[in-house]
Amino acid sequence: MNNEFMDALASIERDKGIDKEIILEAIEQALITGYKRNFNSAQNVRVDIDRETGVIRVYARKEVVEEVFDIRLEIAIEEAKSINPLYDVDDVVEIEVTPRDFGRIAAQTAKQVVTQRVREAERGIIYSDFIDREEDIMTGIVQRQDHRFIYVDLGKVEALMPVGEQMPNESYKHNDRIKAYITKVEKTTKGPQIMISRTHPGLLKRLFELEVPEIYDGTVEIKSVSREAGERSKISVHADDEDVDPVGSCVGPRGQRVQTIVNELKGEKIDIVKWSADPQVYVANALSPSKVLQVTVSDDEKMTQVVVPDYQLSLAIGKRGQNARLAAKLTGWKIDIKSQTDAEELGIYDANAPIEEIQQDEDDYMDNIEGNKED
Known part of the structure; x- marks a missing residue:
């Protein structure tokens, strides 16, 4: 190796972000293996690459002993002192044993190590870039x-x-x-x-974060998402500021914001509902676009019994039970839906239940439905 090689390593360090010292240490370790393999050596050796000139030297490392049993690993104290009088027993003497044609082996090894290290570094950089994008779009x-x-x-x-x-x-x-x-x-x-x-439901959440500034800046919070991809989704939203309409913010003027997301998802229908800490209100809202007359909550079983007008029963349940299923996933509550007639016959419907307090405003639903072009 020569100055050109050292310049190339400096260039790799600048362009790829790989520390030149790390590459040189890896080359030195690889050359030790190459030396032992090509020169049938079992002795302990150290390879040193001059950081300025790129000159490579191989040193045999031998322990100073009183009596030599293995000349590949040991050196007598007398011989060691002839090299340097300061050597003593148990010291390690390094003797240069660089082969004459070691340059060819060094060049091949260096090329392999550099290629491998660059590849590993590039993979590491890509991994670092993308691990931060996990759960993002x-x-x-x-x-x-x-x-x-x-x-x-x-x-x-x-x-x-x-x-x-x-x-x-x-x-x-x-x-x-x-x-x-x-x-x-x-x-x-x-x-x-x-x-x-x-x-993934996370795709829907991220799309809303991109499309709705109020969600991105934290004014409106997405509380939950349930999704059956390609068909229908539900998303519940909340705003701490009472002056902010979370549903209207997500729907956008003339339904533009939600329609952009619907288009991205190739026509998937999206119900946007207002979150509530009250499970009665939350479950009623989650059954959008159906109107709800009454919600009875059983905390022990995490169960709700919902009464809807007779003509809205099929809408509340949805095609193949989809609307009720998505509402249950959204709220985390089991939902048992009864028609008004069945509920009255069973004696479980309170005709005096204040409908306007159970469900979010009908205008919110109409905006939501219009934005999704509900059938």
């Missing part, structure tokens, strides 16, 4: 797909989207630009592996 470009994954280019790395994380109402073509939620970032022997999703 990024825009990528679809590259290809097979029976297991869709491969999406995120710039520095190719992410994997498993079949189970792909939306059922979407088809993905080469060069399509998509937003995806990063679910996992792992280190592997082949570099960082990035797993992404289009079905």
